[in-house]
Amino acid sequence: MNKKIDRGQATREHLVAVATGLFTEYGYDGTSIEAVLKAAEVSRGALYHHFPGKDALFAAVLDTVYDRVGAEGARAVEGLADPIEALRAACLAWIRSTRDPVVRRVMLIDAPAVLGWQRWRELDEVRTLGRIKAALRRDGRIPAERVDLFAHVLLAGMNEIALLVARAEDHASAVAEAEAAAGDVLDRLLSK
């Protein structure tokens, strides 16, 4: 039971890789299953064997993107003991990671639409929102009963900045400006 499973895994990963490219270039709605099938040179049956539907394929793509971004964030936070300092570093890393068009299109634009706001935020809950909340709670300057809401506002604000940067023509300078502005927003939101 090894050759078979390996082959299946390979097909699955190949589909995710191909779909990532198409979703990034043409968006979710603009990418037909047909197109994925043709680009991946895989049959309909194979795709539906591995994924129950188009949205599941998208979710799989999203998962790999989350992993990559999460790893970048973890690297940025490495060794920072102060929760607020770590939070700041993670936010800046997040803004920087939107240089990747996959992140912009898949994570920021299509994900909330495809999964629905609720499921999207639940994913975020595990990956990022939860960490923000933990940092805020550890630090303690935000009253405990407001931590949840503040974390949401903070995340939404950072996403907004990221999207704003994403559509800028001069991306490099936009990132620099955004990092400064994000720092400013953080200072204000987290002032004692």
Next chain:
Amino acid sequence: MNKKIDRGQATREHLVAVATGLFTEYGYDGTSIEAVLKAAEVSRGALYHHFPGKDALFAAVLDTVYDRVGAEGARAVEGLADPIEALRAACLAWIRSTRDPVVRRVMLIDAPAVLGWQRWRELDEVRTLGRIKAALRRDGRIPAERVDLFAHVLLAGMNEIALLVARAEDHASAVAEAEAAAGDVLDRLLSK
């Protein structure tokens, strides 16, 4: 040339009204043109005579919602001279207006997906973002070169709070809590 035009207007408005109901209940994707046709007792040709496509119908619906919300906001701001005070009042009015399920579903959930983030924000630019920016500029406590970005973050934060409230079970108490939290966020973001 009056009976004809009136009749056309009536058909158009009827379609928008019916579509508003269906979009609110079933969402954009969950509402087929067929369903609108049946519910409105209007023929396919008539609908496509008035709207070039499904998204145009949605945009027309969105427009009426914007008008309603905008009117509520204007009423809340009436007579307030201080720009920051007016901004605060408008934000609270906005959060309160999400009690209307149309606002939640059409404006907050479906609109960015259907129109795309960019067109959505362009609409907002005219209706709300522009006013936030004007208020911030008039007040002056945010440096001029950061006003744009701050306005975005503020709007995104308020939308996030609104969505958070929207999915709460106990809506009434959620609104109360959200108003307090929104005030807090505003205080921090706009501290001197």
Next chain:
DNA sequence: GTATCAACAGACCGACAGTCGGTTTGTCAA
């Protein structure tokens, strides 16, 4: 050898958005 099951193949289906060649009907000039 043969039973089994994951992996894959591809014909087929229903739903849906959008099109197109008409028909109806109010308006207005002659």
Next chain:
DNA sequence: TTGACAAACCGACTGTCGGTCTGTTGATAC
């Protein structure tokens, strides 16, 4: 009054797309 005109409307039809279903293949377990 009438006939030209155009807006409003009609509904059959089309192409596309996501998803299903009935197989077939080939590696593995016994």
